[in-house]
């Protein structure tokens with residue numbers, strides 16, 4: 260068995276205030292494709308869970324990808340936001356920037372990921388900041404990694420398989 264780990268990015272742009280939604284009109288994430296969103300709209304699709312900032316183990320023989328409870332060193336484990344969002348690609352070479360194509364293609368993305376859900380034609384869940392109007396609900400619902408993870412500095416890469424978790 261062999262393994263490798265890699266990360267993708269999470270957004271730190273604040274969620275869109277639900278007061279920007281006009282009464283009687285559908286919100287933008289229900290009417291626009293991911294490819295049609297403005298940069299601000301796109302960033303607000305991230306729910307702030309930071310699940311994508313967890314290290315992952317890939318079994319090369321089966322292609323299975325499993326998440327671990329070990330998280331990128333740049334993550335603020337309380338806010339679940341990247342501490343160097345603008346520089347993240349330079350600082351963490353494996354941090355992959357989300358795109359509409361990746362949201363549709365990467366099967367290992369969390370089922371809860373806002374980008375993944377919209378790419379698959381699913382609704383955003385009640386705890387998504389755009390739906391709830393609060394950035395706290397992703398934590399209150401137990402979706403974010405807050406309180407559940409270890410920083411990568413404390414785990415040897417060879418030990419990652421011992422840290423596999425299932426959402």
Ligand code: SF4
Pocket residue numbers: 266267268269270311312313331332333334335340341342343344347348351354355
């Ligand atoms: S650099 Fe690390 S913490 Fe920041 S977005 Fe990428 S994986 Fe997440």
Ligand code: SF4
Pocket residue numbers: 268269270304305306307308309310311312357369371372373374375
């Ligand atoms: S898994 Fe998706 S929604 Fe969660 S932090 Fe990553 S990009 Fe954002």
